[in-house]
Amino acid sequence: VFYQSESMLAEAAKTNNLIEWKRGDASKLPFETNCYDLIIARHMLYHVKDVKKTIQGFYKVIRPGGILLATTNSKVSLPRIVEMCNNML
Numbered sequence: 001v002f003y004q005s006e007s008m009l010a011e012a013a014k015t016n017n018l019i020e021w022k023r024g025d026a027s028k029l030p031f032e033t034n035c036y037d038l039i040i041a042r043h044m045l046y047h048v049k050d051v052k053k054t055i056q057g058f059y060k061v062i063r064p065g066g067i068l069l070a071t072t073n074s075k076v077s078l079p080r081i082v083e084m085c086n087n088m089l
Contacts, residue, residue, distance in 0.1 A: 027054040034063045041070040046077040055084050 009021050024030055026041075027050050039058045048054045058068050070085065072078050 027057055029057045029061050031061045033060055036061050037063055037066045039066075039068050041068070043071060043073055045070055045081055046072055046074045051077075051081065052084055055081075 006023060009023055012019075013021050022030070026044070026048055039062055041054075041058065045051050045054065055068070055070070062068060068085065070081055072081060
């Protein structure tokens with residue numbers, strides 16, 4: 001699981017030590033190309049500075065045939081997120 005906040009990482013690590021917790025910037029993922037089957041971006045895309053760059057980074061690390069599940073509760077950002085994801089397919 002990937003977080004930018006050190007305090008969120010510390011809290012998360014208290015609840016589950018079976019997960020590898022990493023700190024970083026979602027638009028600059030430090031993972032190899034095609035290394036994940038699934039990425040879940042839950043209620044976070046409207047918090048990043050460059051949504052397009054972040055989604056492009058997700059697609060870089062998802063294996064061919066993998067899944068990006070991006071959710072938002074923002075009626076303003078949802079249409080743009082859907083459009084960007086569809087344009088990258």
